[in-house]
Amino acid sequence: xxxxxxxxxxxxxxxxxxxxxxxxxxxxxxxxxxxxxxxxxxxxxxxxxxxxxxxxxxxxxxxxxxxxxxxxxxxxxxxxxxxxxxxxxxxxxxxxxxxxxxxxxxxxxxxxxxxxxxxxxxxxxxxxxxxxxxxxxxxxxxxxxxxxxxxxxxxxxxxxxxxxxxxxxxxxxxxxxxxxxxxxxxxxxxxxxxxxxxxxxxxxxxxxxxxxxxxxxxxxxxxxxxxxxxxxxxxxxxxxxxxxxxxxxxxxx
Amino acid sequence: xxxxxxxxxxxxxxxxxxxxxxxxxxxxxxxxxxxxxxxxxxxxxxxxxxxxxxxxxxxxxxxxxxxxxxxxxxxxxxxxxxxxxxxxxxxxxxxxxxxxxxxxxxxxxxxxxxxxxxxxxxxxxxxxxxxxxxxxxxxxxxxxxxxxxxxxxxxxxxxxxxxxxxxxxxxxxxxxxxxxxxxxxxxxxxxxxxxxxxxxxxxxxxxxxxxxxxxxxxxxxxxxxxxxxxxxxxxxxxxxxxxxxxxxxxxxxxxxxxxxxxxxxxxxxxxxxxxxxxxxxxxxxxxxxxxxxxxxxxxxxxxxxxxxxxxxxxxxxxxxxxxxxxxxxxxxxxxxxx
Numbered sequence: 001x002x003x004x005x006x007x008x009x010x011x012x013x014x015x016x017x018x019x020x021x022x023x024x025x026x027x028x029x030x031x032x033x034x035x036x037x038x039x040x041x042x043x044x045x046x047x048x049x050x051x052x053x054x055x056x057x058x059x060x061x062x063x064x065x066x067x068x069x070x071x072x073x074x075x076x077x078x079x080x081x082x083x084x085x086x087x088x089x090x091x092x093x094x095x096x097x098x099x100x101x102x103x104x105x106x107x108x109x110x111x112x113x114x115x116x117x118x119x120x121x122x123x124x125x126x127x128x129x130x131x132x133x134x135x136x137x138x139x140x141x142x143x144x145x146x147x148x149x150x151x152x153x154x155x156x157x158x159x160x161x162x163x164x165x166x167x168x169x170x171x172x173x174x175x176x177x178x179x180x181x182x183x184x185x186x187x188x189x190x191x192x193x194x195x196x197x198x199x200x201x202x203x204x205x206x207x208x209x210x211x212x213x214x215x216x217x218x219x220x221x222x223x224x225x226x227x228x229x230x231x232x233x234x235x236x237x238x239x240x241x242x243x244x245x246x247x248x249x250x251x252x253x
Numbered sequence: 254x255x256x257x258x259x260x261x262x263x264x265x266x267x268x269x270x271x272x273x274x275x276x277x278x279x280x281x282x283x284x285x286x287x288x289x290x291x292x293x294x295x296x297x298x299x300x301x302x303x304x305x306x307x308x309x310x311x312x313x314x315x316x317x318x319x320x321x322x323x324x325x326x327x328x329x330x331x332x333x334x335x336x337x338x339x340x341x342x343x344x345x346x347x348x349x350x351x352x353x354x355x356x357x358x359x360x361x362x363x364x365x366x367x368x369x370x371x372x373x374x375x376x377x378x379x380x381x382x383x384x385x386x387x388x389x390x391x392x393x394x395x396x397x398x399x400x401x402x403x404x405x406x407x408x409x410x411x412x413x414x415x416x417x418x419x420x421x422x423x424x425x426x427x428x429x430x431x432x433x434x435x436x437x438x439x440x441x442x443x444x445x446x447x448x449x450x451x452x453x454x455x456x457x458x459x460x461x462x463x464x465x466x467x468x469x470x471x472x473x474x475x476x477x478x479x480x481x482x483x484x485x486x487x488x489x490x491x492x493x494x495x496x497x498x499x500x501x502x503x504x505x506x507x508x509x510x511x512x513x514x515x516x517x518x519x520x521x522x523x524x525x526x527x528x529x530x531x532x533x534x535x536x537x538x539x540x541x542x543x544x545x546x547x548x549x550x551x552x553x554x555x556x557x558x559x560x561x562x563x564x565x566x567x568x569x570x571x572x573x574x575x576x577x578x579x580x581x582x583x584x585x586x587x588x589x590x591x
Binding site for chain 1: 460469
């Protein structure tokens with residue numbers, strides 16, 4: 001883990017009416033780090049993602065990217081700084097061919113900047129990106145209308161769209177939900193590859209077995225509060241985590 | 254089974270030529286070529302010949318149809334980006350007043366005022382509506398509906414730019430024929446450019462904003478910037494129509510901010526069909542001459558006009574253009590059901 005943290009989140013707070021969705025949550029993410037975020041339903045995981053990516057404005061707290069304050073900026077500005085996300089409910093353009101979904105991030109000024117002032121052939125770049133997504137069983141997938149593809153493919157298409165921004169921080173909101181075992185198995189190495197190349201990944205996931213295999217650290221949320229953070233082994237051993245997931249204190253034999 | 258009566262049903266087949274892939278055009282024969290070109294080239298050819306053939310009253314109707322057509326195209330372009338407007342009169346009026354003011358007070362010829370009004374109208378529209386692009390759906394529509402009415406009242410009460418009397422005796426275009434070709438040329442040009450733009454990557458982003466603006470934002474695209482650009486383009490086309498009308502009439506009055514110029518384009522798109530621009534063009538080329546030919550009926554004109562509009566919208570909810578395009582690509586035949 002080298003030097004200055006890439007993403008710093010400090011004491012984020014958000015209340016929706018009577019519900020304290022996120023309360024004083026803070027953490028750090030370094031280059032090439034893989035952070036898992038777990039917690040029961042309604043524990044504020046997705047709100048945390050929305051707060052970091054600017055879709056929801058925080059009541060209090062700060063988000064810093066490389067030391068620069070990006071709290072409360074517009075979602076497209078934050079995405080332009082290099083924080084890409086996927087959505088829990090995939091948000092795609094279903095009446096377009098799959099690869100055309102990637103054209104949108106490729107039209108951004110961030111992409112233009114990274115390509116040295118030239119957009120290049122966007123269609124070719126989009127197809128190239130999709131080639132890495134593990135659709136190898138059917139080479140026509142990129143050209144098919146997105147609405148006709150199965151759910152697991154759409155999830156990976158959403159991932160490809162986030163990666164098209166060439167982000168420095170990637171936030172995955174339940175990427176694996178609804179994906180088959182083999183789809184997860186083919187996506188994990190891809191994430192690990194990008195991670196090893198320096199991409200910082202924050203992954204919200206309910207499928208703990210797969211998550212614990214790849215992450216460096218795990219953060220646990222419950223009722224909007226961070227209850228613990230540590231290595232997968234530490235988190236699994238924590239009494240508080242068991243309590244949060246099972247609701248009661250249980251004696252394990 | 255008693256085979257006394259034979260059941261028949263209609264069977265529909267889509268025509269089996271896929272002439273266009275993404276980047277390659279494959280034309281098999283002159284028949285296929287005609288099949289694709291005819292529905293595109295024929296209306297264009299007719300429109301280009303009409304100004305020479307049609308003079309006098311119906312010549313005016315043609316110019317009028319093209320002016321409404323421009324407004325309908327401008328409406329459809331904004332709608333493609335998810336901006337539902339009820340105020341094309343704003344663009345129309347801004348263009349008309351800019352051209353009128355430049356001509357009346359500064360005595361600039363139409364060759365300067367029309368381009369200046371087109372550009373200036375687009376910029377003013379973008380500036381006026383730029384601050385409300387965050388509003389969605391009916392809220393945005395309400396603002397666009399109110400703005401032209403507000404301008405009209407301000408001009409009426411303050412007497413600015415001729416007030417209720419308007420600005421008379423403006424410079425006309427050199428000839429009737431030139432006016433007609435300006436209108437037809439602007440109309441066809443906008444139609445062609447809009448159809449090109451909407452299928453480019455730029456248009457793709459615009460359409461995506463309409464579908465799901467959050468997904469576009471997560472792609473690092475400034476959606477409000479894009480919407481303002483769409484308003485500029487749309488506003489410029491509407492202002493061009495207004496400037497054209499002002500010099501054609503040689504008179505400028507506050508009626509250019511009237512509700513007609515907001516509602517008729519929407520009606521034309523509703524009739525023709527949204528999203529292809531061809532529908533918007535078709536709708537206005539039907540509605541305006543229809544409205545004129547009903548003039549002979551006197552008072553009942555508007556009632557009959559509304560009736561036709563209602564029936565066609567209920568009958569072809571997808572729009573006349575989409576219906577015809579679908580039918581054009583289908584074979585229909587009757588087969589026996591055993």
